[in-house]
Amino acid sequence: MMRWLLLILALLATHATAETETVVLGLSQDRVRITPNFDGSEILIFGAVKRETPIPTGDPLQVVVTIAGPDRPITIFRKARVAGIWVNARSAELPAAPTFYAVATSASWDNVMSAAADKAHNVSVDLAIRAMGMARGDVASQSFTDAAIRLQQNSGLYKLLEGAVTIEDQTLFRASVNMPANLTEGAYRTRIFLTRGGEVVDLYETEITVGKVGLERWLFNLSRDNAFYYGLLSLLIATIAGWGASTIFRLLRNG
Numbered sequence: 001m002m003r004w005l006l007l008i009l010a011l012l013a014t015h016a017t018a019e020t021e022t023v024v025l026g027l028s029q030d031r032v033r034i035t036p037n038f039d040g041s042e043i044l045i046f047g048a049v050k051r052e053t054p055i056p057t058g059d060p061l062q063v064v065v066t067i068a069g070p071d072r073p074i075t076i077f078r079k080a081r082v083a084g085i086w087v088n089a090r091s092a093e094l095p096a097a098p099t100f101y102a103v104a105t106s107a108s109w110d111n112v113m114s115a116a117a118d119k120a121h122n123v124s125v126d127l128a129i130r131a132m133g134m135a136r137g138d139v140a141s142q143s144f145t146d147a148a149i150r151l152q153q154n155s156g157l158y159k160l161l162e163g164a165v166t167i168e169d170q171t172l173f174r175a176s177v178n179m180p181a182n183l184t185e186g187a188y189r190t191r192i193f194l195t196r197g198g199e200v201v202d203l204y205e206t207e208i209t210v211g212k213v214g215l216e217r218w219l220f221n222l223s224r225d226n227a228f229y230y231g232l233l234s235l236l237i238a239t240i241a242g243w244g245a246s247t248i249f250r251l252l253r254n255g
Contacts, residue, residue: 066193
């Protein structure tokens, strides 16, 4: 009986500790505008830790930030040598995978997130991607999944940024995440984890909206809603550009 009482008290103490530290978050921008000259964006995430009690002793506070882009299918091809020529022999489609996924941490990965916490929240790149409903089971589908992750990592679309989060006095934190130029439009799910000893003590979620604006948005909508007129406009622009280049070369040659 005493053993069960001690166990219940320990669980209550752990729960109380978790509730005493919560995230108060800010973003440098909650909307990324894609313009014709857009070459990427830097998102600054900053915040504070709200406490009802003094800073707990023991394991230091750690912060983990994840940003996940809209889900899209990814097709992976496996090459094989046929008659001395390398060709795409097999392919597999991952039904859903984030177009962008970044994990920023305040320390090395092993010091900020335990394996159990990672499995519970799907934080790491591998678990986050596999949690999107991709094919699992046999060796072939597993290998295609691994190839998709490697491909996105090599393109800078999936990344782990260890030490990219700065914490001051276990209360204030900030992180800077660079987002590439080839962003997909949509809502980018952002999560901020507070952890101690690898265990999550609080989780805050928000969204960053990415979308085209101005001329870029108008042309995009025209291509979707009025393909015929978009084709005519493209032809007109190409004709004007060709005529202008020809005129310039003729003037330079005659001058």
